[in-house]
């Protein structure tokens with residue numbers, strides 16, 4: 001599933017490619033992604049301009065010039081491809097712009113969505129999702145992270161990092177990488193982390209997410225950027241997907257097991 005760096009990459013690219021463009025026509029090939037009937041979707045969107053593109057957690061928010069907003073969640077297999085590039089499989093939604101370009105939304109497994117809500121209601125919508133802080137925001141300080149961890153002393157650290165109500169945008173990839181960076185086992189309870197480990201985890205989260213954005217994300221499954229290209233961060237991953245291979249730090253064979261149902265890789269020697 002695309003995580004913060006992947007969704008941020010898509011947001012940044014779309015801001016360059018489609019911001020301020022006018023939507024001339026919308027083709028709804030699969031209405032199942034929508035929260036309103038296709039007819040309403042089409043009539044609300046057609047003729048509007050995209051005036052801003054935002055990201056909150058793994059959600060993309062397109063604010064339109066008529067005070068409606070389009071919320072797109074890619075979930076497991078969603079892809080947003082800008083015209084000119086061949087897309088995978090069948091398109092589910094196609095937005096045609098007045099300059100002849102287009103944005104195509106694919107969602108092979110159809111777990112994602114494209115919802116229309118009033119722009120004025122987006123804040124309330126996000127409030128309801130009860131999302132944790134953005135790890136790259138200015139408000140997310142080390143002190144804040146410490147306080148948050150104190151609220152969940154018994155939680156296992158890796159699944160806790162993936163909990164969207166605890167921290168926004170982190171999933172199975174970057175939670176593992178952050179634990180490796182901080183040299184802590186993914187099964188450590190949050191309340192057992194000392195100050196040094198908390199600092200390292202905080203630093204690791206921020207540095208890894210920033211680097212991953214720079215590399216345009218990790219294409220571990222169906223994630224591609226808006227040009228249909230894979231992200232370049234996979235070769236930088238230290239533990240994710242490397243179970244049975246050697247630890248890049250000490251040479252030990254990396255262990256892989258399920259933790260709360262999700263495959264997790266770590267080094268038994270480096271991580272305590």
Ligand SMILES: [Zn+2]
Pocket residue numbers: 247248249250251252267268269270271
């Ligand atoms: Zn190691």
